[in-house]
Amino acid sequence: MLYGLGAALGEKRATVLLARLPLVDEDDVGRAVRWFERHGWWAVLAGRLVPGVRSLVSIPAGAARMGPARFTLLTLAGSAVWNGALVGAGMALGTQWRLVEEHGWVLDAALVAAVVAAVTALAVRRLRKRG
Secondary structure, eight states: OHHHHHHHHOHHHHHHHHHTSTTOOHHHHHHHHHHHHHHTHHHHHHHTTSTTTTTTTHHHHHHTTOOHHHHHHHHHHHHHHHHHHHHHHHHHHGGGHHHHHHHHHHHHHHHHHHHHHHHHHHHHHHHHHHO
């Protein structure tokens, strides 16, 4: 979706539109754009492994008119590495996976709390910047 937005609107207009959302910081988009400018297509591949860049690097890729086939292949490859690492970690647990199931609610609660805290902090920071 962000690739299409970048391709349709261009980098500057897509950034302005996204900056209106409380959870998107214009500085984060700017960092993703600069990273794409420095690293080109590698930014899409590696960007899938970097939180904060993972999605936003799609905007400059679309604005730069990177071919959709290349973009899709790089996205698939980068996402495969990330997901492979997660699956590998799960496999490393082996027969201990039941412990995760048994105590998983603690991880779920911690993850939910972390996401709520991060979203709240981003929204507050964004709203303070506007005001």
